[in-house]
Amino acid sequence: SAVISQKPSRDICQRGTSLTIQCQVDSQVTMMFWYRQQPGQSLTLIATANQGSEATYESGFVIDKFPISRPNLTFSTLTVSNMSPEDSSIYLCSVVTWRENTGELFFGEGSRLTVL
Amino acid sequence: GQNIDQPTEMTATEGAIVQINCTYQTSGFNGLFWYQQHAGEAPTFLSYNVLDGLEEKGRFSSFLSRSKGYSYLLLKELQMKDSASYLCAVMDSNYQLIWGAGTKLIIKP
Numbered sequence: 001s002a003v004i005s006q007k008p009s010r011d012i013c014q015r016g017t018s019l020t021i022q023c024q025v026d027s028q029v030t031m032m033f034w035y036r037q038q039p040g041q042s043l044t045l046i047a048t049a050n051q052g053s054e055a056t057y058e059s060g061f062v063i064d065k066f067p068i069s070r071p072n073l074t075f076s077t078l079t080v081s082n083m084s085p086e087d088s089s090i091y092l093c094s095v096v097t098w099r100e101n102t103g104e105l106f107f108g109e110g111s112r113l114t115v116l
Numbered sequence: 117g118q119n120i121d122q123p124t125e126m127t128a129t130e131g132a133i134v135q136i137n138c139t140y141q142t143s144g145f146n147g148l149f150w151y152q153q154h155a156g157e158a159p160t161f162l163s164y165n166v167l168d169g170l171e172e173k174g175r176f177s178s179f180l181s182r183s184k185g186y187s188y189l190l191l192k193e194l195q196m197k198d199s200a201s202y203l204c205a206v207m208d209s210n211y212q213l214i215w216g217a218g219t220k221l222i223i224k225p
Contacts, residue, residue, distance in 0.1 A: 044215075
C-alpha cells in the first residue's frame with residue numbers, strides 16, 4: 001500500500017494568484033497522477049508526472065497553467081497559476097502500485113481550492 | 117473513443133443487496149477498478165479485476181466479463197454508511213485510467 005500526504009487540505013485564494021499543492025508518498029512510485037474533481041463531477045486527469053521527465057498533460061490542460069514538478073520518486077507538486085473562480089475545485093494526487101499483478105490506485109486526501 | 121458508462125443514481129434499502137453496473141469501451145484493457153467516494157472526501161479503493169469472474173471482499177464483490185466489456189459491484193447487507201458515490205475506472209493499454217462519472221447510491225432505512 002501507499003500513504004499519500006497532500007497539502008494544503010483547503011485554501012481560499014484570490015483571483016490572479018497562484019497556489020502550489022504538495023504531494024508526499026511514503027514509498028517510491030514511478031507514476032504519479034494529478035486529478036481535478038469539480039463539484040458533483042467525476043475525476044478529470046490533469047497530467048501524469050513521471051520522475052525525471054516532463055509531465056504529460058491531458059487535453060485541455062497546459063503546462064503554463066498547471067506546472068508540475070517531480071524531483072524524486074516520493075514527491076510532486078502541482079501549481080495552479082493565475083487562478084480564476086473556474087479553478088475552484090478539489091485537486092487530488094494519486095499513485096498506482098502493483099503487487100502480484102494486482103493494481104491499486106491510492107489517492108491523497110485532496111486539496112479543496114476556492115478562488116474568489 | 118473511450119467510454120465508461122454507469123448509472124447516475126441508485127436507491128436501495130438498508131440491509132438489502134444492490135448491484136451497480138459498469139460497461140466500458142477502451143483501447144486495450146489492463147484492469148478495472150471500483151472506488152467508493154463519500155462527499156467531500158477522496159476516493160477509496162474497493163477492488164481491482166483483471167481476469168473474468170467474481171472477486172469477493174466481505175460485503176463487497178466485483179465481477180468482470182472482458183468479452184462483454186462489463187463489470188458490476190455488488191454490495192450486500194447494506195448499511196447507511198454505504199451511501200456514497202461509486203466510481204468505475206478502466207486502465208487502458210497505455211496504463212491510463214478512464215473514469216466513469218460515478219453512481220450515487222442512496223440508502224434508505
